[in-house]
Amino acid sequence: MFGIVRPCSHRLTEGLRTEWMAHLCGLCLALRSDHGQLARIVTNYDGLIVSVLTEAQVESRTGRRRTAGPCPLRAMRTAPVARGEGARLAAAVSLVLASAKVRDHVADRDGLLKRRPVALAARRIAASWDRAGARTGASLGFDTAVLVDAVDRQGAIEALAGPGTSLLTVTEPTETATAAAFAHTAVLAGRPHNTEPLAEAGRLFGRLAHLLDAVEDQAADAAAGAWNPLTATGTDLAEARRLADDAVHGIRLALREVDFVDGRLAHVLLAHELTQSVNRSFGTAGCAHGAAPGHPEAHGPHQPGPYGSPPPGGPYAPVPGNPYGSPPPGGPYAPVPGNPYGSPPQGEGPRPPAPRGFLTGCAVFAGLCCTCRMCCAKEYEGPWSRRKKEGFCRDCDCDCGDCGCCNCCEGCEGCGCCDCGCDC
Numbered sequence: 001m002f003g004i005v006r007p008c009s010h011r012l013t014e015g016l017r018t019e020w021m022a023h024l025c026g027l028c029l030a031l032r033s034d035h036g037q038l039a040r041i042v043t044n045y046d047g048l049i050v051s052v053l054t055e056a057q058v059e060s061r062t063g064r065r066r067t068a069g070p071c072p073l074r075a076m077r078t079a080p081v082a083r084g085e086g087a088r089l090a091a092a093v094s095l096v097l098a099s100a101k102v103r104d105h106v107a108d109r110d111g112l113l114k115r116r117p118v119a120l121a122a123r124r125i126a127a128s129w130d131r132a133g134a135r136t137g138a139s140l141g142f143d144t145a146v147l148v149d150a151v152d153r154q155g156a157i158e159a160l161a162g163p164g165t166s167l168l169t170v171t172e173p174t175e176t177a178t179a180a181a182f183a184h185t186a187v188l189a190g191r192p193h194n195t196e197p198l199a200e201a202g203r204l205f206g207r208l209a210h211l212l213d214a215v216e217d218q219a220a221d222a223a224a225g226a227w228n229p230l231t232a233t234g235t236d237l238a239e240a241r242r243l244a245d246d247a248v249h250g251i252r253l254a255l256r257e258v259d260f261v262d263g264r265l266a267h268v269l270l271a272h273e274l275t276q277s278v279n280r281s282f283g284t285a286g287c288a289h290g291a292a293p294g295h296p297e298a299h300g301p302h303q304p305g306p307y308g309s310p311p312p313g314g315p316y317a318p319v320p321g322n323p324y325g326s327p328p329p330g331g332p333y334a335p336v337p338g339n340p341y342g343s344p345p346q347g348e349g350p351r352p353p354a355p356r357g358f359l360t361g362c363a364v365f366a367g368l369c370c371t372c373r374m375c376c377a378k379e380y381e382g383p384w385s386r387r388k389k390e391g392f393c394r395d396c397d398c399d400c401g402d403c404g405c406c407n408c409c410e411g412c413e414g415c416g417c418c419d420c421g422c423d424c
Helices: 014-035 037-042 048-056 085-108 116-139 145-160 167-188 192-224 229-233 237-256 264-282 358-370
Strands: 065-071 077-082
Touching (some): 014 116, 037 116, 085 116, 085 358, 116 358, 145 167, 167 229, 167 237
């Protein structure tokens, strides 16, 4: 529900940060205005990209902002927020896809949804979101049936997938849904010639979202015995990373073909921030601004992550006189001070807590937002996954003080840290 595009405030200029918040709040308020307070829980960072793309293509922004009242998520401050067809399309898409996610959680009997009364209530909410999204989509000339059809096909494709099945076969429904949403922004903006490149960007964005979700959830899915695209198809992480990098590069190429009026924010989110999302999911470093183009560290110095390689030779590497290697001194359960019976190997501890159900996670999400822990806390527990996460703006992982490239074409003087095709 959070989405894969979560820009750190340090990587945005003040103007772009204000624009990003305007679209985020605009999506939230569009959901409330058209569909009621409960619908606001489906606000997500990826959905607002639809609003960003629509506005980036229009000639005039007159009437596309309004001043919203105080909100706890903005520390009770007023703010300009996006309004208009882009925000409403983003709301319709978010509702339909959230409805599909609820039905998926009900089918999997996750958390509280194991209980029949709760599952029944969740189904009714999902059905109402489907109808509401369809109504809003129809008023904008967008048929949400393509989203519903994609979701319905997903289950059948997953049931047939097995070792040797192409991972792109599994991601196809998500690709189709996001391609349709991205392409319709060109229709709303009155620029039909942008439909084709935006559809391509949307298709690759959907592929990337599906891939990164699979990578981040693989360990938890294995522990819970849940289905995971990488595990089911036998795709290793190296191939998943190759597909993710190709998708990011393809999105950048597609964006070059789009006729934007002001595409700075769209460029930052889809050309720069997606690279950060890939690095975050695979546990690799971000960009190294100080490295020269072509340098091995031009895309970030290697840092061992959860998918990194073991120490050279491994713990049981061959030693002189023993070609079969030897265990670590003392063995994995060697006695330690105060415990003559030894201790388990480092890293073996209690199992991580089970993920929360959809509705419980929504309640925790609201609490995290209202208390600003999601932004400012050193560490917090993910509302759904229950994995430990760092606050978005605390101990930022970017080195933006080294150059201005993360401000995307504003003050950057050819540092060469990216291949996105922008002036920097």
